[in-house]
Amino acid sequence: MQILVCIKQIPDMEMEFNLDRDSGWLDTPSNPEYKMNAFDEYAVEEALRIKQEFPDTEICVVTVGPQRSREVLQRALGMGADQGIHIQQENHTSSSQAAELIGGNLQDKYFDLILTGAMSEDNMQGLLPPLLAERLQLPVLNGVVQLEIQADTVRIKRELEGGYSEKFQVSLPAVLSLQSGINTPRYPALSKLLKAKQAEFETFNPEEPKTGEKLHCLQKPRQIRKGLWLEGDISSKAEQLFKILKQKNVLSL
Amino acid sequence: MTQKTIILAEEINQEINPVTFELIDLAGKLAPSEDPEIVYPTHTDTDRAKQLAEKTGLRVTRLKIQGSRGYNPETYKQAMQTYLEQKRFTYLLAANNTRNRDYIPALAHRLGNSCISQISGIKQSENKICFLSPMFAGKYEALLEPETGSAFLLAQPGSFQANPPLFETVGEVVEQTYAGKPKFIHSQGMEHDQEESEDLKKAQVVVSAGRGINEQDNLELIKRTATLFNKGSMACSRPICDMGWLDYKYQVGETGATVTPEVYMACGISGSMQHISGMSRSQLIVAVNKDPGASIFNHADICIQEDAASFLETFLEVCS
Numbered sequence: 001m002q003i004l005v006c007i008k009q010i011p012d013m014e015m016e017f018n019l020d021r022d023s024g025w026l027d028t029p030s031n032p033e034y035k036m037n038a039f040d041e042y043a044v045e046e047a048l049r050i051k052q053e054f055p056d057t058e059i060c061v062v063t064v065g066p067q068r069s070r071e072v073l074q075r076a077l078g079m080g081a082d083q084g085i086h087i088q089q090e091n092h093t094s095s096s097q098a099a100e101l102i103g104g105n106l107q108d109k110y111f112d113l114i115l116t117g118a119m120s121e122d123n124m125q126g127l128l129p130p131l132l133a134e135r136l137q138l139p140v141l142n143g144v145v146q147l148e149i150q151a152d153t154v155r156i157k158r159e160l161e162g163g164y165s166e167k168f169q170v171s172l173p174a175v176l177s178l179q180s181g182i183n184t185p186r187y188p189a190l191s192k193l194l195k196a197k198q199a200e201f202e203t204f205n206p207e208e209p210k211t212g213e214k215l216h217c218l219q220k221p222r223q224i225r226k227g228l229w230l231e232g233d234i235s236s237k238a239e240q241l242f243k244i245l246k247q248k249n250v251l252s253l
Numbered sequence: 254m255t256q257k258t259i260i261l262a263e264e265i266n267q268e269i270n271p272v273t274f275e276l277i278d279l280a281g282k283l284a285p286s287e288d289p290e291i292v293y294p295t296h297t298d299t300d301r302a303k304q305l306a307e308k309t310g311l312r313v314t315r316l317k318i319q320g321s322r323g324y325n326p327e328t329y330k331q332a333m334q335t336y337l338e339q340k341r342f343t344y345l346l347a348a349n350n351t352r353n354r355d356y357i358p359a360l361a362h363r364l365g366n367s368c369i370s371q372i373s374g375i376k377q378s379e380n381k382i383c384f385l386s387p388m389f390a391g392k393y394e395a396l397l398e399p400e401t402g403s404a405f406l407l408a409q410p411g412s413f414q415a416n417p418p419l420f421e422t423v424g425e426v427v428e429q430t431y432a433g434k435p436k437f438i439h440s441q442g443m444e445h446d447q448e449e450s451e452d453l454k455k456a457q458v459v460v461s462a463g464r465g466i467n468e469q470d471n472l473e474l475i476k477r478t479a480t481l482f483n484k485g486s487m488a489c490s491r492p493i494c495d496m497g498w499l500d501y502k503y504q505v506g507e508t509g510a511t512v513t514p515e516v517y518m519a520c521g522i523s524g525s526m527q528h529i530s531g532m533s534r535s536q537l538i539v540a541v542n543k544d545p546g547a548s549i550f551n552h553a554d555i556c557i558q559e560d561a562a563s564f565l566e567t568f569l570e571v572c573s
Contacts, residue, residue: 005331013390014544026389096367121390125370127358134359139327139437143351143508155441160351161410161507162265163448167441168326174437179508181495212367212401216383218393221548222374227556236569237557241539244555245482249514250535252459252483253572 001054001149002174003047004111005061006132007040007076009069010122021143024058024217036072039117040183041079042178048080049114049183050149062106062143064098066090070201077196078188084201091208095120095127102128102207103135113154115176118143129177141177145182259340259346261333261357262313265394268394269308269530270374271339272348275413277309279346279406282375282413283382289346291424292336292353294329302426311418312427323440323571332431342403349407361405369397370407371526391525391548411479411530429504449510450502456486458516459535461505465521465529465542465561469498474565475520481572488512490528506531521561524549541565 011017012033027139044050044061061076062085063069074082087101116137126142130246133140145165146157148173157167159179170176188196230237245251258280262273273291280289291309293302294316302315316336321328329352337345337360345361347353349370362367374385376396383396384406399406453459460479462472471486479485487503488510494501505512506528517535521542522528529552532538540553543560552557557564 011389013392017389017392017546019393026393096362117565122388122391124391126354127368127370130354130356130358131368134362138368140359141326141438142354159508160353162442162511163509164443164445166443168437169441171437180491184497188463203372212399213369213404214398214400216396216398218388218395219550221387221391221394221411224533224552225554227540227550229556229558234559234564234567235571237559238564238571241555241557242570242571244539245458245516248516250482251572252481252485 001050001057001112002110003050003057003059004106004114005040005043005047005059005081006114006116006128007044007061007063007072008037008120009034009063009065009072010037010072010120013121019218026218031036034068034071037117037120038074039119039120039121039178039180040072042180042182043117044076044079044081045117045185046147046178047184048186050113050152051080051166054129054149062086062087062113064089064093072192072198073201073224074196076200077190077192079186080192084199085204086201087206089205089206089208091235093208094211094213094215095123095125096131096213097209097211099131099135103106103132105204105206107136107158110173112172114138114173116175116177118177118179126177129166129175133175138175139170140177141170142177145177145178145179147176169228255309257287257342258344258346258387259337259342261345262301262305262352262355264290264295264299265349267299269301269305270348271408272408272417273305275410276348276408277311277347278414279375280337280344283344288312290314293332294318294332295363296321296324296336298343301508306426307423308420309424310422311424313424314427314429317428317430319430320434321440323442324352325435325440326352326548327435327438328431328433330356330360331433334363335431336429337364345403345405347405347407353407357407363402364403366399366403366405367397367399367404368405368407371407372408373412373526378409387526387548390523392546406409409526409530411533413422448502450486452486453488453503453505453510453512456482456512456514457484458518459483459486459488459505459512459514460518460520461488461490461532462493462499462520462561463522464492465523465544466493467521467562471562472498474562474569478518478570481569490522490525492500517554519549520565523547523551543555
């Protein structure tokens with residue numbers, strides 16, 4: 001079977017960002033670090049798991065982004081994916097733009113299954129799977145925690161909020177977004193990673209699509225509770241917290 | 254008929270989902286002078302429509318969806334499309350949850366509209382309204398402005414006020430039926446499979462671990478800290494369960510337990526909206542994180558910038 005996995009390169013969230021007040025956007029640090037969106041690793045791993053069961057499976061990974069985002073295609077190939085597609089975009093793309101770019105450029109290709117992570121750690125919208133499915137006229141389900149391919153259908157269990165789950169049978173082709181924790185993503189194998197560095201990726205250079213919403217700027221999140229910052233060294237902070245909790249009468253000491 | 258805002262109501266545990274009232278609060282902020290209208294799509298025979306009309310005083314359309322056993326995103330999408338095509342509206346408000354994300358964004362696209370999810374607030378300036386939505390792991394929030402005729406907005410539960418206003422009048426209830434057969438997706442039932450831990454349910458103090466605890470062995474510090482309290486329990490954020498370090502029954506957040514203890518100690522938790530919605534109503538929130546930019550600090554009463562494991566070690570010494 002043919003599987004497409006949508007993956008994304010994102011900035012390492014542990015980097016020190018600087019918000020540029022004029023542009024309303026983040027300054028790129030002098031030594032920027034990027035990585036594969038952690039949620040997407042589950043999607044690549046799940047495709048590999050299906051390939052173990054059905055060895056004639058071919059796994060294609062696709063990413064939207066600048067030249068550097070080929071690193072995540074290489075990483076996915078290092079994990080065991082077969083081929084990569086790079087849709088070049090210099091600017092930051094929204095979920096709806098990514099859906100249009102992937103859906104538009106890959107519409108002549110056939111995939112039995114399209115897998116995605118739950119969301120990207122930078123945009124955090126979780127809108128790519130439904131928007132991509134709508135473009136391709138395919139069924140879609142979010143939050144998948146178990147999946148089992150049976151001939152031309154897939155049986156899935158997916159997680160809802162508050163400890164509920166529900167099961168569906170979906171006919172293929174279909175788009176599934178996977179919940180984190182569905183599997184344990186493997187590390188890329190060094191030998192495959194080295195080979196991936198030489199890999200050729202099919203590349204598209206489309207224009208930036210229009211978007212339905214304008215991102216004016218970023219801001220620091222609002223302070224919801226009036227946070228009191230404890231000062232001093234670590235022992236002093238521990239003692240201050242001890243006093244606060246003692247006053248609350250919750251300690252069993 | 255013109256209607257400025259349409260609210261998608263839903264039920265949970267045979268009750269009106271409280272987030273429906275939050276959406277009414279949001280609608281009031283968006284269009285203070287106009288009453289929103291509620292649409293309540295359902296495949297069940299239970300009827301919350303009357304209850305909704307009584308509690309809110311608003312006009313409720315009960316959209317009865319026939320033809321599928323259980324919730325089915327295909328039939329819900331078709332039914333909602335049929336309903337919305339008869340309406341003129343500026344905003345469709347729905348809760349940001351797994352089911353709504355199945356079909357609301359696609360419907361927005363199909364009807365030529367934009368969709369913004371995970372909305373946690375609004376910012377009004379001059380004559381435009383921007384919606385706040387977290388970005389970059391919640392370290393920043395984006396100001397997004399829809400540029401289409403109507404916008405479909407998925408609001409993050411817990412972000413708006415859920416106190417239902419009292420109305421003296423009862424809203425009108427309208428019934429519409431939609432019959433359609435799903436082509437691709439067949440429902441095979443719903444389950445409640447994650448009972449939260451008994452200790453966690455009863456806890457007065459919750460000591461909760463996040464990825465910033467760094468090593469599985471450090472969970473011992475969380476457990477030992479929880480024993481310092483009269484009714485203490487350990488808990489964690491989702492990544493800890495995903496890594497297999499703790500069972501999902503200890504998970505606090507959207508897909509796990511919602512807790513309201515007297516004290517919630519978030520240790521090494523970055524503070525995603527999904528986690529916040531499970532603990533934001535705790536009385537006192539203490540956050541320990543070595544990253545001063547972690548968004549958990551925006552939701553904390555007491556902020557401690559330290560490595561979580563080192564701090565707990567020191568705290569345990571102080572308490573002994």
